[in-house]
Amino acid sequence: MKLTLGFSPCPNDTFIFDALIHHKIDTEGLDFDVEYQDVETLNLKAFKGDLAITKLSYHAFAYAVEDYELLDAGSALGFGVGPMLITKDENLARKLQEKLNKGEPLTAELELLKVGYPGKYTTANFLLGLAFPQLKNKEELVFSEIEGALLAGDIDLGLIIHENRFTYEEKGLFKVVDLGDYWEKTTNCPIPLGGIVVKRSLPKEIKEKLNRILRASVDFAFANPKSGLAFIKAHAQEMSEEVMYKHIELYVNKYSIALGKEGRAAIEMMFDKAQQMGFIPKTDKNLFLA
Known part of the structure; x- marks a missing residue:
């Protein structure tokens, strides 16, 4: 068969x-x-x-x-395997981390940030919605193109999955949040x-x-x-x-x-x-x- x-x-x-x-x-x-x-x-x-x-x-x-x-x-x-939200702007990374840690809503300016993400139905997008429900300005990209789009300035934030979690730092990009880690701390469950x-x-x-x-x-x-x-x-x-x-x-x-x-x-x-x-x-x- x-x-x-x-x-x-x-x-x-x-x-x-x-x-x-x-x-x-x-x-x-x-x-x-x-x-x-x-x-x-x-x-x-x-x-x-x-x-x-x-x-x-x-x-x-x-x-x-x-x-x-x-x-x-x-x-x-x-555990420790989740998608990551990254940016090439270290100050922006810190600003978003602070908002998340304090449980504060995003300002109107931050809500407009453009996010490159690997698809509407990915678990990565679901987790992004849990952490930052106000981020609605999204562009769907093949996961392997997201780092390049960040470096080119086409997007402000990138939602990365798979092997890109091992390569983003060497390209000069910064972590905003590991969404798997965020899930684990919220639920005490594997992602x-x-x-x-x-x-x-x-x-x-x-x-x-x-x-x-x-x-x-x-x-x-x-x-x-x-x-x-x-x-x-x-x-x-x-x-x-x-x-x-x-x-x-x-x-x-x-x-x-x-x-x-x-x-x-x-x-x-x-x-x-x-x-x-x-x-x-x-x-x-x-x-x-x-």
């Missing part, structure tokens, strides 16, 4: 899926037609139901939950960034098989971390091997093997909080593969 599968070309996803798509593990008779897309493209594809299995952001999952449910393996959650979902309409035995083989793929990757090096490098965004593996260590952890009670509780808290604030629609669907 062949199924459509979408995930990002980022090292954490290619690390997780290498063994599965290259049959380094027993895939129990399943094969895959793979698409590599940035997370916002995958989010939009999920809204249309284009893929049988896909990576998406947890924010987007709220808009796709009627048609998809979450696999227990493959998720990106953790849910992205997960792997499967179409609810697939037979139960296929969904359970997918969960088993995805976990086996993650287990294989941890046991053989260099096995997929050529594959990971081929899709990585011009980064050194050291940065690639820093990226993997940050986003692939125990929650990628299995969510467990702690991981599930964090996801439920995100949904509850987002629903209370009117960021996402309410649902009576079970989020998790039963």
